[in-house]
Amino acid sequence: MTTPHRITVVIGNTGERSRTKVLAQAIADGLSAALPVTVQTVEIWKLAPQIGPALTPQGLPDEAAAALRAIASADLLVAVTPVYKGSYTGLFKHLFDLVPPDALVGRPVLLAANGGSDRHALVVDHQLRPLFGFFRALTVPSAVYAAEADFDGYTLNSTALQARIDEAVQQAQALLAARAPAQDVLREAA
Template sequence: MTTPHRITVVVGNTGERSRTKVLAQAIADALSAALPVTLQVLEIAKLAPHIGVANAPQDLSPEGAAALRAIETADLVVAVSPVYKGSYSGLFKHLFDLLSPDALVGRPVLLAANGGSDRHALVVDHQLRPLFAFFRALTVPSAVYAAASDFDGYVLDSEALRARIDEAVLQARLLLAARTPGQSLLREAA
């Protein structure tokens, strides 16, 4: 039997109702359909009281510390953020600021974001990708960006977006196939 891959989905939404959550769920569903997985979803809106006042990992509540462990031990991290003023949300960044600089070395990360219009699409490559490059993570080459026009209210309503999700999931699968669950490609190669 194949060991399921541990996937941690970090959703940068700051409210309960969110297109970011819908996008994250669509990616999680596509990953679940493509691979044997164990999913853990971390929502910034729910984590805020546990991470917002922490200046260092040792300042975290048990819930905040568990969130960091879920990211650090994932075989694949899916990072999904809404676009706020041309970048990811502040609490989303704060959560990753609490990680050790070596926590994601060689770890595959699938990047996704959503914003009001297509003019924010470059946030993935100009904001998210450099963040994970700092951690020396292996970002999936195809990222996913969704504009408001890709949704009907809070329902994903775009075949083009579904195709982008499928492409990114295929690339994530290829990165995961090159490693065994729990293994970091770069750490094992050294």
């Protein structure tokens, strides 16, 4: 029997109901259909009161500490953020400021973002890729960007967007197949 891949989906949404969450779920569903996986979701809005005042990961409340462990121990990380003022959300960045610099070395990361229009599509390459480049992660070549026109309310309605998701999922699958299981950097450091 194949051991399921541990996937952590980090959603930079600022509220419970968001298109970012819908996009993240579509990617997680694509991965679940393609691979044996266990999926853990980290939602920024839930962690905001815990991570907002934190300057270091030491002493974080249990839920925030568990989120950092989920990020550090995932075989594949899916990072999805809404676009605000041409970049990812501040709390999204702050969460990753709390992740140890070596925690994601060689880790496959599927990048996705959504914004009001196609004008923001380059946020993935100009903002997210450099962030995960700092961590020396292996970002999936095809990123996913969704504009407001790709949704009908809170439902994906774009076949082109679904094709981008499928392509990114296939590439993530190939990166996972070529890599050993993740080590839990946070646990090893303790």
